[in-house]
Amino acid sequence: MKRKSFYVLAAFAACSMMFASCNGSSTPKASLKDPVDTLSYAYGVSLADQGLMQFLEQSGVIENTSNIEYEYQMKISAAKDSLEKQNLEKEMKAKIDSLNKINAPKLNDFIKGLKEALTAGKEKSAYIQGLSIGHQISQQMLPEFNKFVFGDDSTKRIKTDPLLAGLAGVIKNEDLALGKMDANMYIQKEIQEAQNRQMAKQEEQLKEQYKDSIAAGEKFLAENAKKEGVITLPSGLQYEIIKRGSGPIPTDTDRVRVLYQGTLLNGTVFDSSLNRNDPAIFGVTQVIPGWTEALKMMPVGSKWRIYVPYDLAYGSQDRGTIKPFSTLVFEVELLGIENK
Template sequence: MKHRTTAGLAALALGAALALTACSSGEESATEAGEAVCTPEVQAAASTPAQPTPTAEDVAAVDAIQVTGDAGAEPTVTFTAPLTVTAPTTRIISEGTGADLVEGQQVSINYVVMAAADATLVGSTWAEGQSPEVFTLGDASYELLNTPLLGHKVGTRLVLASQGADGTYQVSLIEVAEAKDTLSRAEGEPVEPAEGLPTVELAEDGLPTVTIPSGYEAPAELVVQPLIKGEGAAVTEDQTVTVQYAGCLLDGTSFDSSWSRGTPTSFPLTGVIPGWTQGIAGQTVGSQVLLVIPAELAYGDQESGAIPANSPLVFVVDILDASSDA
């Protein structure tokens, strides 16, 4: 499922993208007595391809980048343009003094991104109306940051020179604003769902399998059915949520799943389809929610990746955390 808005500038500049992009899992739906059974395909663990090793010239170019300004405030980044590197190259500017950064944590970062060709500003989370970007440390979409940040601390500043997804080069100054542990799956009191809805069975690790009843018809209005009631705070529409989720078509096709990718994902509720915004807002952290979303509250008459036009969608969502803009 794609965001209605673009991902954060850091993700774009670093050649990464937040999850929730429509993708076919390749999983064929199984049927029994007319039922459609949807199980996300869990990708086999694979070693991360080794990044090219920066050359001595790359290291020297990044060593020459100057960063001034107090921690916690927008820094000034200066360098001689144009700057290019043969491989992503990082340098720790200053070590933080906060808690250790551990894989699986929800990490908030502030950043300044500059075009390496002419040293002009591309974007900054310190700009008016912007806020820190949130991601799960270890998420493959942020691989350029995972290795440099693991083993360091909250407050760490690093500079990264890299080639973006569009082929241009960027210089990024990243500062870790916060890191916190989150749930790995929904936790709370089970809720008895209404009859006639798609049913959900959980594997030992929490991976959901969704069964669409024979003859099930798409609802005219959004269906929001809590399956587990969490004890956390209620989510509001203006927050960024961290979730595990699985998405299915009514024929049992699994089209997208964070479970398949191995890590939760974070995104602002203002940046997704209306069915998500309306369905998740008001639920509590720790909850698991079944959403059945009419096409009008999803992608309407537009195709989106593996999702055909005019498709109602079924999601199982574990709400692991919710945070407001800093």
């Protein structure tokens, strides 16, 4: 592909935002009466040649002919004789001609809109800017917003009239049916709810993918709960006391110093400050929920083994060795509460 200069890209990018959907147009006739005419014509040719056609194809304004030309040039270069080459050239020309007929009305519309933007004086600059912004909203912003908020529900889409009413009310400084702050809060609420729906949908899909792992964790916890010395809390967290401590019990605002080792149900060690002989220091609420719950019951000097269901551990997160929905086992020794 040819290298596009900054000036050329900037020029046709600006023009491309000024499309107007109009009926009927024709290509202006070239009349090269003086050097300025020639320079003007050459500049138009250069603009189109330096990427505009590719831009129109990629934007879906016109059908792509470049791929057809490339495909047939490859076939023609590999042709066995002149007859095969001629037939391929005719076939290529027929296909390109067919696409050109499809593209012609769209290109006429494009040229008419382009001409309107190029010839508009100051009195029309606001109108042209409206076309530009309207194109960006309708072709880029609205499709993305609709897909994000409404997902696959094709019956729900942002409506043009109320959108324009809200937009015009603000720029004309009129009384609004919904204040700016309320409107922004409403949008944020809808976006958050859409995000929550997407996350819930993704989690359900992951749960189906990891259903065997979930079942294994549930089976393990059910059997483990029957063992002597294992205590099951209402949250589902289980623990057993290896060594009883007699010191103070941490609260939400404390920082603690601990030695620990974490393993998967198959015995794989995924982290161990014990092996490193390097106590970890962190806030009581800065760890997974299962840890926080256990720490707020442990006197300093205690050593517990805690069994953490996936919803009190890392949930649907994939953390490498720790796969989504993993039930985890930790040995935790609470060495002390750090000074604030």
